[in-house]
Every structure is written in structure tokens, then in C-alpha cells.
Amino acid sequence: MTLPRKDLFDLPEGVIYLDGNSLGPVPRGIGDVVQRVLHDEWGTELIRAWNNAGWMEAPQRVGDRIAPLIGAAPGTVAMGDTLSIKVFQALAAAIKMRPDRRVILSDSGNFPSDLYMAQGLIGLVDDGWSLRTPAPEDLAEAITEEVGVVMLTHVDYRTGRLHDMQAITQAAHDAGAVMIWDLAHSAGAVPVALDASACEFAVGCTYKYLNGGPGAPAFIYVRPDLIGDLEPALSGWLGHEAPFAMEPAYRPALSTERMRVGTPPVVQMAMLDHALDVWDGVTMEEVRAASMALSERFIAEVEARCPDLALASPRDPSKRGSQVSFAYPDGYAAMQAVIARGVIGDFRAPDIMRFGFTPLYLDEADVIEAARIVTDVVNSGVWREPQFQVRSRVT
Amino acid sequence: MTLPRKDLFDLPEGVIYLDGNSLGPVPRGIGDVVQRVLHDEWGTELIRAWNNAGWMEAPQRVGDRIAPLIGAAPGTVAMGDTLSIKVFQALAAAIKMRPDRRVILSDSGNFPSDLYMAQGLIGLVDDGWSLRTPAPEDLAEAITEEVGVVMLTHVDYRTGRLHDMQAITQAAHDAGAVMIWDLAHSAGAVPVALDASACEFAVGCTYKYLNGGPGAPAFIYVRPDLIGDLEPALSGWLGHEAPFAMEPAYRPALSTERMRVGTPPVVQMAMLDHALDVWDGVTMEEVRAASMALSERFIAEVEARCPDLALASPRDPSKRGSQVSFAYPDGYAAMQAVIARGVIGDFRAPDIMRFGFTPLYLDEADVIEAARIVTDVVNSGVWREPQFQVRSRVT
Numbered sequence: 001m002t003l004p005r006k007d008l009f010d011l012p013e014g015v016i017y018l019d020g021n022s023l024g025p026v027p028r029g030i031g032d033v034v035q036r037v038l039h040d041e042w043g044t045e046l047i048r049a050w051n052n053a054g055w056m057e058a059p060q061r062v063g064d065r066i067a068p069l070i071g072a073a074p075g076t077v078a079m080g081d082t083l084s085i086k087v088f089q090a091l092a093a094a095i096k097m098r099p100d101r102r103v104i105l106s107d108s109g110n111f112p113s114d115l116y117m118a119q120g121l122i123g124l125v126d127d128g129w130s131l132r133t134p135a136p137e138d139l140a141e142a143i144t145e146e147v148g149v150v151m152l153t154h155v156d157y158r159t160g161r162l163h164d165m166q167a168i169t170q171a172a173h174d175a176g177a178v179m180i181w182d183l184a185h186s187a188g189a190v191p192v193a194l195d196a197s198a199c200e201f202a203v204g205c206t207y208k209y210l211n212g213g214p215g216a217p218a219f220i221y222v223r224p225d226l227i228g229d230l231e232p233a234l235s236g237w238l239g240h241e242a243p244f245a246m247e248p249a250y251r252p253a254l255s256t257e258r259m260r261v262g263t264p265p266v267v268q269m270a271m272l273d274h275a276l277d278v279w280d281g282v283t284m285e286e287v288r289a290a291s292m293a294l295s296e297r298f299i300a301e302v303e304a305r306c307p308d309l310a311l312a313s314p315r316d317p318s319k320r321g322s323q324v325s326f327a328y329p330d331g332y333a334a335m336q337a338v339i340a341r342g343v344i345g346d347f348r349a350p351d352i353m354r355f356g357f358t359p360l361y362l363d364e365a366d367v368i369e370a371a372r373i374v375t376d377v378v379n380s381g382v383w384r385e386p387q388f389q390v391r392s393r394v395t
Numbered sequence: 396m397t398l399p400r401k402d403l404f405d406l407p408e409g410v411i412y413l414d415g416n417s418l419g420p421v422p423r424g425i426g427d428v429v430q431r432v433l434h435d436e437w438g439t440e441l442i443r444a445w446n447n448a449g450w451m452e453a454p455q456r457v458g459d460r461i462a463p464l465i466g467a468a469p470g471t472v473a474m475g476d477t478l479s480i481k482v483f484q485a486l487a488a489a490i491k492m493r494p495d496r497r498v499i500l501s502d503s504g505n506f507p508s509d510l511y512m513a514q515g516l517i518g519l520v521d522d523g524w525s526l527r528t529p530a531p532e533d534l535a536e537a538i539t540e541e542v543g544v545v546m547l548t549h550v551d552y553r554t555g556r557l558h559d560m561q562a563i564t565q566a567a568h569d570a571g572a573v574m575i576w577d578l579a580h581s582a583g584a585v586p587v588a589l590d591a592s593a594c595e596f597a598v599g600c601t602y603k604y605l606n607g608g609p610g611a612p613a614f615i616y617v618r619p620d621l622i623g624d625l626e627p628a629l630s631g632w633l634g635h636e637a638p639f640a641m642e643p644a645y646r647p648a649l650s651t652e653r654m655r656v657g658t659p660p661v662v663q664m665a666m667l668d669h670a671l672d673v674w675d676g677v678t679m680e681e682v683r684a685a686s687m688a689l690s691e692r693f694i695a696e697v698e699a700r701c702p703d704l705a706l707a708s709p710r711d712p713s714k715r716g717s718q719v720s721f722a723y724p725d726g727y728a729a730m731q732a733v734i735a736r737g738v739i740g741d742f743r744a745p746d747i748m749r750f751g752f753t754p755l756y757l758d759e760a761d762v763i764e765a766a767r768i769v770t771d772v773v774n775s776g777v778w779r780e781p782q783f784q785v786r787s788r789v790t
Binding site: 010012015017019022023025026030031034035038039042043044046047048049050055080081082083084085088092096108111112113115116117119120121123124125126127133205207213214215216217218231232233234235236237238240244245246247248249250261262263264265266267268269271339344346348349 | 405407410412414417418420421425426429430433434437438439441442443444445450475476477478479480483487491503506507508510511512514515516518519520521522528600602608609610611612613626627628629630631632633635639640641642643644645656657658659660661662663664666734739741743744
């Protein structure tokens with residue numbers, strides 16, 4: 001497959017979309033898929049569609065499609081819920097694996113919801129666990145033998161800085177800790193070798209680089225040797241070995257299905273299933289190479305035109321994910337003005353203008369034009385106009 | 396509004412649908428709603444739709460549409476996740492409210508996932524809590540001062556037996572316990588007076604009598620005076636007071652929004668929003684009266700024709716929800732044969748043939764015809780044919 005393949009997506013006219021790291025665009029044909037679910041399955045089969053249309057098995061099937069994108073074996077990925085819930089599942093299992101320790105280690109750059117979920121879990125179990133969040137650069141020395149669980153997001157959502165999955169997992173294991181990776185900004189963006197890393201857990205979402213749509217189901221990976229002893233904290237009926245036997249006691253499924261909880265979101269699962277078709281015939285290595293070329297070009301164009309934008313991402317492309325961030329004090333207003341000119345990136349507090357590079361639907365010309373518009377907006381001061389100063393709730 | 400209003404639904408030809416208590420049918424026009432979300436919102440606005448199309452606020456808006464159907468004030472119902480997750484949220488909050496007690500009381504007729512979630516929570520916190528599940532008829536004497544939390548499903552999923560919400564909540568409170576109601580088979584089926592009951596929590600799903608579609612988002616109600624002190628165990632970023640401030644510490648939203656966890660399933664939320672239109676102009680009292688008339692007629696027709704079917708639901712219609720169950724030793728095969736004749740009910744282990752009555756789209760003629768088919772199947776022994784004996788996974 002030659003990249004990009006813009007014909008696999010329905011992209012609006014006149015827009016250069018550099019926010020696929022927040023919400024991927026519409027995979028072409030998804031409307032037909034949903035109509036089929038609504039009419040041919042739900043509408044025609046009604047309750048029988050759970051069997052006849054494969055709704056009950058869809059999470060497994062979809063998990064097995066995501067597994068190769070993150071270097072995981074078939075049968076190791078369970079789908080459902082949201083990423084925050086999957087973080088909770090992983091953390092709740094991990095703390096039970098290290099009952100003699102009492103520290104969850106993350107870093108200060110982690111996505112807040114991961115930290116919040118850890119805080120909620122710690123409050124719930126209330127037996128002395130605490131959360132430490134050193135700066136990412138101080139992580140290596142923070143992985144001590146007090147630490148029971150290391151939980152990190154592979155690609156920093158603000159800066160795009162890429163953690164060394166293999167080395168950190170090894171360090172965690174050397175210290176006797178359990179390793180959890182959040183792949184929110186990795187799955188579909190950079191090659192990931194979960195099985196090879198030997199990490200215990202990984203979690204991720206599917207509405208970013210996997211283009212599953214707003215609120216698409218999340219995933220959790222459990223290292224295969226661990227699943228048999230794992231007692232799920234969120235022990236829902238669809239994680240039961242025989243959900244429809246309606247037994248009074250929970251008996252976990254023998255497979256990774258024990259990480260399922262409740263009724264799957266059938267329509268959004270079907271959307272995600274369709275969205276994964278775009279990965280047929282392309283390797284993550286091809287995507288990564290194209291992404292690095294696009295982001296390098298973008299940085300060069302921006303820096304040549306606009307010294308006021310300070311690169312906030314690692315300069316070495318092998319050390320960042322598939323995004324480029326620039327710090328700019330008036331970044332919020334500047335990004336609104338950039339969006340008004342048809343280049344969609346986003347802003348992350350306090351001062352980060354963030355641009356995602358998604359080679360499935362972006363080419364070099366897009367990136368050059370986007371850099372021209374971004375730098376024109378900043379250099380011209382057009383962002384000072386009042387309409388760009390008003391904050392919306394979702395920024 | 397005169398009931399039924401079949402024109403509000405897309406029902407397949409030749410089917411009498413008595414399984415709306417498991418999965419409601421397609422509300423007419425839902426396909427157009429989804430196409431609008433996919434094309435006009437996601438496809439056109441991309442990431443901007445979180446603001447411009449009201450995606451972020453949709454859970455609140457939808458919660459406020461469900462509230463009046465369950466006797467709850469605006470602002471008391473939070474949407475998202477699955478019912479099992481909402482059960483966990485309620486239980487995790489409830490046990491913290493009674494730190495000097497150590498018993499969660501449910502009943503043996505409760506839906507297994509509710510019991511499983513309690514078992515998982517108990518295993519996670521691991522500080523002496525236990526789960527008791529007496530028979531429903533022994534509940535009153537089981538509500539002792541050892542009990543910290545009473546968690547019951549209002550309408551029994553097997554038998555349709557309706558618990559007395561007001562009396563049991565009062566008994567729980569008299570004993571000093573927190574009360575959680577599961578409204579899975581109540582919301583949209585029977586009048587519910589949550590605020591009047593003074594129960595602390597209620598949870599429910601929306602894919603049954605509320606017709607939100609397979610995997611539609613769940614809900615949780617928190618009594619308004621409690622929300623300010625409630626520390627969510629599942630403390631996700633969308634329950635934060637300022638999700639996009641990206642603060643390192645969780646700070647719960649001041650409102651019931653603190654029960655939100657992760658990114659909402661936008662498409663399924665829009666589907667549910669549309670599905671709730673069918674309740675405009677109809678009262679739960681009208682629905683209840685029609686449901687009782689339909690179920691009474693069904694029981695009379697079945698019992699007059701087929702003494703082998705033993706009523707497993709309370710005979711007094713005021714003591715059952717909107718379903719009628721018959722026990723029959725070969726109920727699984729019999730139900731398959733009934734379904735093959737165009738009457739869709741379902742089977743619940745070990746021997747329950749279950750029929751739901753949903754007056755929005757069922758009339759008396761449907762019920763009489765359904766009774767004729769059910770009794771013909773049982774009396775004729777056609778269910779002994781081999782094709783009806785094969786168990787599917789989802790029964």
C-alpha cells in the first residue's frame with residue numbers, strides 16, 4: 001500500500017486535519033455499516049442478533065484485530081468500556097500482584113485521567129498505597145524497590161515524548177514491579193511490541209489513531225501467563241465463564257474475556273471493526289516512517305518561518321510519537337485562529353499547540369500548507385482578535 | 396397519547412415482540428439520527444463536534460430526560476458506561492458511607508452481574524465485607540443492623556416479582572443501611588418514585604424498556620444531598636470539575652457529573668437521546684395500566700389453554716413488573732419453537748419462559764395471538780424436534 005490513502009476516509013473539503021491524535025476522522029463506508037447493524041441486525045433480528053449477528057463475540061474479534069497493531073498475540077486483548085475503566089482494571093489487578101509494596105509510580109506528564117483513576121483506587125482500597133509522579137526525566141531513579149506498580153503513558157499527550165518501553169519495563173521488572181503501559185497515543189501511531197516487552201498490562205483507546213469514532217470502546221492487554229490467576233475487580237457477567245448460566249458466584253472466564261465487564265456497545269463496536277479495515281495491507285513500520293517524515297518537514301517549515309514557536313517535542317524523531325507540539329504563551333487563541341483558517345490541531349493547557357501526523361490521510365503538501373498557515377497566524381497576530389480569545393469548555 | 400403507538404417503532408413484519416424487556420426494538424428515525432452524527436457532526440466538525448454538536452454535554456441532557464421517568468429531579472442522573480460499572484460505582488460509594496458495618500445484603504433472585512460486581516469489590520477492598528443473598532421472601536428479616544448496604548433489583552429478572560421500593564428502603568434506613576436500587580427492569584416499565592423513596596442510589600440500563608439499542612449507556616442516580624461528600628472510586632477525568640484544565644489531582648465535579656468516568660459513547664448516546672422521544676406525551680401510569688391489562692390477558696389465555704405452563708410470576712399484577720414468566724421443564728426448547736413461530740420471548744435458566752409486555756408497541760390482539768402460539772407449541776410437542784434442542788451461547 002502506498003501512503004497516504006485518503007480515499008479510505010471521508011475528510012471535509014478545505015480542512016487539513018492535524019488532530020487525528022485526539023479524534024480520528026470518518027472511515028469511508030461507516031454509515032453503511034451502521035445502517036446494516038440498525039436495520040438488518042437490530043431491526044430485523046431483534047434480541048436474536050446477539051447470536052445471529054455475532055454481537056456477543058464481536059469484542060473478541062475486534063480485540064484480535066487490534067492485537068497485531070500493538071505487538072500482541074491473538075486472544076490477549078479484551079475490548080469494552082472506556083480507557084479510564086481499563087486503567088482501573090489494570091491497576092486493581094496490579095496492586096494485588098504486589099501486596100508487599102505500596103507505591104504506584106507514574107510520571108507528572110501522564111494523562112490526568114490515569115492519575116485520577118489511581119487516586120480513586122487508592123482511596124477505595126485505603127490500605128496505604130500512594131501515587132508518585134516524578135518528572136518524566138527523573139523516572140529511572142524513581143523505580144525503586146518500594147514501587148509495586150509502574151504505570152506510564154507511552155507517548156506523552158502534551159509533548160509527544162516517547163518512553164523507551166523495553167528499557168523501562170526491564171527496569172520495573174528488575175525492581176520487582178508490575179508494568180502497565182497506556183497506549184492511547186501509540187496504538188496506530190508507532191510500532192509497539194507488547195509481547196516482546198514482557199509488560200504485564202497495557203490499555204488504550206481506539207478513537208484516536210484507530211479512527212473508531214467518538215467514544216469508541218477501549219482495550220486492555222493482559223500478558224498471557226497472568227490471566228489464569230487474575231481476579232478481576234470489575235467482575236461483570238460478561239467476564240464470567242458462563243454468563244448465561246446465571247450462576248450466583250462469579251467464575252472468571254478462562255481467557256482474556258474475563259476482563260470484559262458489561263454488555264458491549266454493539267453499534268460503536270461495529271464502527272470500530274469497520275475502522276480497522278484501513279490497516280489491511282499496511283505495516284506500522286511504513287506508517288511510522290511516513291509519520292516521521294511528515295513531522296520532520298512540519299518542524300523545519302515552522303521553525304524556518306516563526307522563531308516564536310518553541311518546539312516542545314523531542315527534536316529526535318525516534319524519541320517522539322506521531323505528534324509535534326509547540327509551546328506558545330498565547331497558544332489557545334493562536335490555535336483558534338489556526339482552526340479558523342482550516343488547519344485543525346488542538347491546544348493543551350497551559351501553552352501547548354499540538355499537531356498530530358497521521359500518514360493514512362495526510363501528505364507532504366498538507367503539512368507544508370499547514371505550516372504556512374500556522375506561522376502566518378502567529379506572525380500576523382491575527383489571533384489577538386476577540387473571537388479567538390473566548391474559551392470553550394472543551395479545549 | 397393513545398397506546399400503543401406502533402408507528403414510533405420499526406418492527407419486523409410477522410413478529411410479535413415480547414422481549415422488549417431484554418432489548419427494545421428500533422425507534423423509528425434512529426438511522427437518520429445516526430447519519431447526522433456521523434456525517435454532519437463527526438464527519439464535518441471532526442474534533443470540534445465535542446463543542447459544536449454538544450457531545451460533551453449530551454450525557455447530562457439525556458440524564459435529565461431519564462430522570463422524570465424514574466421519579467428523580469433534574470441533575471440527579473449521570474449517564475455512561477454499563478450497568479455493571481454503575482453498580483460498582485454505587486456499591487463502592489455505599490460501603491464508604493458505612494465504615495462500621497461489613498455486610499452487603501442482596502437477594503438470591505438478583506441479577507448475577509450485580510452479585511458478581513459486589514464480589515469483585517469485596518475482593519478488591521479486602522477488609523471484611525461480605526455479601527449475603529437470602530431468598531427474596533426472607534429479605535425483611537435479613538435487614539439487620541449488621542447490614543451496611545442493601546442492593547436489590549426492583550423487578551426480578553426471572554419472575555418479574557416487584558419489590559416494594561418504599562417499604563424496603565424504609566426498612567434499610569431504619570436499620571441504618573444505605574439503599575441501592577437496580578432499575579434494569581423498571582425504567583420505562585413501571586412507575587418509580589426515586590426521590591420519594593429517599594434511597595441513596597439507583598442504577599439502570601437503557602436498552603430494555605427505554606429502547607436505546609444494544610449496548611446503550613447506563614445510568615446512575617445519586618440522592619442530591621449526598622453528591623457533595625461522595626468520593627468516586629472510578630474517578631475519571633470527565634467526572635473532574637475541570638476536565639480540560641488537566642490538573643494533576645482529581646477534584647470531583649460539584650454536581651452528579653462526578654459519576655461520569657471516561658469519554659462518552661457519542662453515537663450510542665445520540666441513539667438513546669432519540670429513543671427517549673417515544674415517552675413524550677405519555678405517562679408511566681398510562682403505560683403501567685396498559686401493561687397490566689396486557690399481561691393479565693396473556694396469563695388468562697395461556698392458563699385457559701395450557702395447564703402445563705406454571706405461572707412463575709406473582710399472580711397479583713400490582714406485585715409484578717412488566718413481564719410474565721412461566722416455568723416449564725423444557726422451556727429452552729419450547730421457547731426456541733415459539734420464536735420459530737414468530738413470537739419472540741426469551742429463556743432464563745433453569746426453566747423460565749419469559750415474556751415482556753411493552754404497551755408502546757403491543758396491543759391486545761398481539762397478546763392473544765402470542766398466547767395462542769405459545770400454547771400450541773407446548774401442547775403440540777413440536778419443541779421436541781431436534782432443531783429446537785441446540786443451545787446457543789446467548790439464551
